[in-house]
Amino acid sequence: MTHATTLRFPMNRVEGDLEIEAEIAGGLVADAWCSGTMFRGFEQILAGRGALDGLVITPRICGICGTAHLTAASRALDGAAGVEVPDNGLRLRNTALMIEHLQSDMRHAFLMFMADFAGPAYLQHPLHEEAVRRYTPFSGETTIETVHETKKVLEIVAIVGGQWPHSSYMVPGGVVSVPSESDLIQCFHLLARYRRWYEKRVLGCELERWDAIRSAADLDVWLEEKNEHRQSEVGFYLRFARQAGLDAIGKGHGNFLSYGALDLPRQTKVKPVIEGDMRLVPAGFARGAAIEAFDHEKITEHVAHSWFEDPGGARHPLDGSTSPYASGREGDKYSWAKAPRYDGAPAETGPLAEMIVARRPLFLDLLRKAGPTVLVRELARLTRPALLAPVVETWLREMSDDGDGFYNRPGEIVEGVGIGLTHAARGALGHWVKIQDRKIVHYQIITPTAWHASPRDDNGIRGVIEEALVGTPVKDASNPIEIGHVIRSFDPCLVCTVHSVSKHGSRTLIRL
Amino acid sequence: MSMNLYWLQSGGCGGDTMSLLNAEDPSLPEGMESLGIDVLWHPSLSNSSAAEQTMLLDRLTTGEQELDILCVEGTVIRGPGGSGMYDTFHGRPKKDLISALARKANYVVAVGTCASFGGIGTGAKVEAAGLQFTKWTKGGFLGEQFAARSGVPVVNLAGCPAHCEVILGLLSALVAGRAPELDDYHRPLPWYGVLVHQGCTRNEYHEYRVEEKEFGEKGCLFFYKGCHGPLVYGPCNKLLWNRRSSKTRIGVPCFGCTRPDFPQDYPFFETQSIEGIPRELPNGVKRAHYMAYKGMAAAAAPERLKERKTEI
Numbered sequence: 001m002t003h004a005t006t007l008r009f010p011m012n013r014v015e016g017d018l019e020i021e022a023e024i025a026g027g028l029v030a031d032a033w034c035s036g037t038m039f040r041g042f043e044q045i046l047a048g049r050g051a052l053d054g055l056v057i058t059p060r061i062c063g064i065c066g067t068a069h070l071t072a073a074s075r076a077l078d079g080a081a082g083v084e085v086p087d088n089g090l091r092l093r094n095t096a097l098m099i100e101h102l103q104s105d106m107r108h109a110f111l112m113f114m115a116d117f118a119g120p121a122y123l124q125h126p127l128h129e130e131a132v133r134r135y136t137p138f139s140g141e142t143t144i145e146t147v148h149e150t151k152k153v154l155e156i157v158a159i160v161g162g163q164w165p166h167s168s169y170m171v172p173g174g175v176v177s178v179p180s181e182s183d184l185i186q187c188f189h190l191l192a193r194y195r196r197w198y199e200k201r202v203l204g205c206e207l208e209r210w211d212a213i214r215s216a217a218d219l220d221v222w223l224e225e226k227n228e229h230r231q232s233e234v235g236f237y238l239r240f241a242r243q244a245g246l247d248a249i250g251k252g253h254g255n256f257l258s259y260g261a262l263d264l265p266r267q268t269k270v271k272p273v274i275e276g277d278m279r280l281v282p283a284g285f286a287r288g289a290a291i292e293a294f295d296h297e298k299i300t301e302h303v304a305h306s307w308f309e310d311p312g313g314a315r316h317p318l319d320g321s322t323s324p325y326a327s328g329r330e331g332d333k334y335s336w337a338k339a340p341r342y343d344g345a346p347a348e349t350g351p352l353a354e355m356i357v358a359r360r361p362l363f364l365d366l367l368r369k370a371g372p373t374v375l376v377r378e379l380a381r382l383t384r385p386a387l388l389a390p391v392v393e394t395w396l397r398e399m400s401d402d403g404d405g406f407y408n409r410p411g412e413i414v415e416g417v418g419i420g421l422t423h424a425a426r427g428a429l430g431h432w433v434k435i436q437d438r439k440i441v442h443y444q445i446i447t448p449t450a451w452h453a454s455p456r457d458d459n460g461i462r463g464v465i466e467e468a469l470v471g472t473p474v475k476d477a478s479n480p481i482e483i484g485h486v487i488r489s490f491d492p493c494l495v496c497t498v499h500s501v502s503k504h505g506s507r508t509l510i511r512l
Numbered sequence: 513m514s515m516n517l518y519w520l521q522s523g524g525c526g527g528d529t530m531s532l533l534n535a536e537d538p539s540l541p542e543g544m545e546s547l548g549i550d551v552l553w554h555p556s557l558s559n560s561s562a563a564e565q566t567m568l569l570d571r572l573t574t575g576e577q578e579l580d581i582l583c584v585e586g587t588v589i590r591g592p593g594g595s596g597m598y599d600t601f602h603g604r605p606k607k608d609l610i611s612a613l614a615r616k617a618n619y620v621v622a623v624g625t626c627a628s629f630g631g632i633g634t635g636a637k638v639e640a641a642g643l644q645f646t647k648w649t650k651g652g653f654l655g656e657q658f659a660a661r662s663g664v665p666v667v668n669l670a671g672c673p674a675h676c677e678v679i680l681g682l683l684s685a686l687v688a689g690r691a692p693e694l695d696d697y698h699r700p701l702p703w704y705g706v707l708v709h710q711g712c713t714r715n716e717y718h719e720y721r722v723e724e725k726e727f728g729e730k731g732c733l734f735f736y737k738g739c740h741g742p743l744v745y746g747p748c749n750k751l752l753w754n755r756r757s758s759k760t761r762i763g764v765p766c767f768g769c770t771r772p773d774f775p776q777d778y779p780f781f782e783t784q785s786i787e788g789i790p791r792e793l794p795n796g797v798k799r800a801h802y803m804a805y806k807g808m809a810a811a812a813a814p815e816r817l818k819e820r821k822t823e824i
Contacts, residue, residue: 038589038606039598040523041638050779056767057775060632060672063527107533115559137557138541147541151534155754162762163753164534165527165673169764171781176727176763180823186756324592324637336598407728479561 032469036337043322046443067100068424072431076420077172081410087265089174091395104425121481153194174407204232214361250374250486252468256286256353261423284357302339302457317432317444335455349427351380374489426491452490514548515580524586527673528624535676582617587626588653591639628668629772668698672769709741711749720813730820740768
């Protein structure tokens with residue numbers, strides 16, 4: 001006989017505030033509700049402010065992906081002003097955004113995701129002792145190295161953008177800074193340092209060897225090929241995660257969304273991944289491995305289950321509103337997050353979605369064989385730096401040689417409409433702005449975490465994390481580590497709270 | 513003397529934690545070890561279970577376990593209508609937890625401008641407040657008379673974000689048993705006694721009033737681009753960011769993020785002026801004197817500066 005237990009508890013090592021309520025029946029998650037528990041009201045704060053103010057205010061939405069918000073805000077204003085960004089402006093914008101990814105991917109993986117491997121839930125795991133040595137907060141060997149190497153690579157953002165986090169060096173038309181030859185040389189050395197560390201400790205091989213892995217079978221060959229591969233972070237992750245069952249949980253809807261990001265300069269040695277898509281991260285929407293073209297008009301937001309006044313059905317972000325309506329826990333509404341949908345469907349975004357839409361052979365094969373599991377999703381994040389680092393190198397080099405400018409003066413933005421789409425480390429990010437009489441009259445933001453931590457939509461369809469949790473086995477209800485893995489595999493930028501608890505029927509309260 | 517520390521995040525972005533992770537000599541893990549600080553809980557870094565965290569909070573709020581240092585990152589969300597329900601924890605307003613812990617801690621540290629002065633969200637629907645100030649007004653969430661158990665009021669490590677060396681510097685002073693002298697807005701003077709302007713590599717352009725009117729020109733950002741460097745206290749150009757540079761050095765105006773009124777209620781990237789002279793002048797300077805001085809300075813500007821030949 002199954003009796004259902006509802007779990008709610010606070011989750012840490014995610015950025016922001018979120019609660020998950022999970023109904024457990026027969027040791028499995030039977031249903032789940034994902035609820036953002038904090039409203040900050042950025043969109044309303046922006047209305048009435050100066051046309052450029054999004055460049056200062058929106059990076060402050062998120063301390064870990066502020067450069068992505070700055071990119072989205074600048075791109076929206078490029079559009080509103082009708083200005084083109086010169087090649088070096090593109091290179092310098094892309095450089096800081098990609099460095100932010102290099103930082104975030106490693107901090108997320110080792111400080112936030114793997115930290116659980118060192119926790120009490122895995123005392124019986126054969127690799128637990130090794131995980132404790134690597135990932136114990138504040139003292140693990142990998143933890144300390146990650147803190148050290150990520151802060152070094154972020155120095156590049158400070159050199160080109162003044163500081164990290166929270167710079168505002170991108171403006172409509174390009175960037176305000178013009179790095180000197182000496183600045184670029186310093187950046188080059190800092191990036192080379194990161195790459196050496198990443199190859200030696202994270203991959204255990206050179207980037208070229210990793211790039212040669214094109215299938216699940218290749219991955220197994222690589223793992224067994226050398227002790228360096230098995231002992232590297234990726235090798236250890238694969239061994240630990242398989243034995244922990246992470247290759248069987250967290251699949252979800254199987255829809256993948258990429259807005260496309262990182263415009264290629266007009267003149268560059270970097271080749272497009274998909275012919276005709278002039279971005280390093282191509283755009284597309286995939287149901288499973290069936291990929292279709294991306295159309296931003298198909299993005300809508302639903303608020304039937306969100307604590308906002310319902311404008312009457314799904315809205316495109318240029319027509320949407322953000323008017324808080326706190327109604328408590330009664331009724332249908334249970335989150336401060338809206339429910340974004342693409343062509344009516346929920347979709348996951350982030351490194352794995354990028355790999356699928358870019359048709360990366362290893363990830364297409366893993367998807368075919370095992371589905372979008374926690375293991376595959378985190379592997380995509382862990383290995384994305386292998387794709388990004390060499391491109392940053394090329395763009396730094398090209399900036400020294402290319403006489404093209406960093407900034408085209410757009411003139412004052414009196415009125416206009418702009419859409420700024422890009423990717424944060426954790427996935428697709430969009431800003432939609434309308435300007436009238438030199439002031440912002442409308443600003444809407446959809447973050448990658450809104451896609452992932454979405455509540456149900458107007459049709460009652462679960463959000464991405466909600467769906468991915470269904471069917472997850474929970475061994476110990478007092479420490480439901482599996483739920484944590486599924487949620488953290490999406491790298492949510494929210495402090496996640498999964499709340500207290502009641503049992504249907506007898507309503508036993510369990511505090512977790 | 514070793515101390516324990518509880519780090520609480522409220523209405524913020526986590527940027528102060530990200531800043532803290534940038535610390536170099538010592539780095540965050542090395543610093544906690546060498547200072548003997550036991551981090552009981554940090555929401556982004558700890559891996560204890562939810563059950564352990566709940567028990568810890570019970571021990572701290574009942575006084576069963578003493579709390580040495582409480583760090584709060586993010587604004588106190590009081591909306592809607594003073595209920596605090598725009599930011600909840602375990603279904604209860606987060607602000608209640610802040611209050612309970614602040615009354616038990618020996619030192620309360622507001623990390624960043626949101627926790628110090630309310631920051632983003634003051635005057636908006638979320639009814640944001642700093643711990644002991646709301647913008648320029650003393651009081652804030654905990655009240656004008658609040659003092660932590662040590663007798664020290666809330667220490668404000670202003671900045672958006674707070675600089676990593678300021679956070680670790682203050683913790684080092686507290687562990688050594690010294691609470692540093694504070695300014696009128698409770699910012700510790702060792703770090704907030706210098707202007708952002710001090711150390712900016714554009715200083716020669718500033719001296720001779722060679723200004724940037726368009727982004728990317730070499731020049732000073734004070735007269736046209738809304739730079740607050742000469743007006744606002746903060747160690748940006750003394751300590752530098754990420755050990756490398758600062759916003760003003762690379763051409764982004766200082767937005768005055770350490771000041772209680774951040775974010776300002778007028779547009780960024782432009783200077784509010786009266787007859788071509790900034791409305792707001794450096795502390796203690798008379799307008800007539802400033803006009804005469806800047807007029808003469810501009811007249812004295814050498815050609816090499818006017819031609820923007822000095823590197824920045």
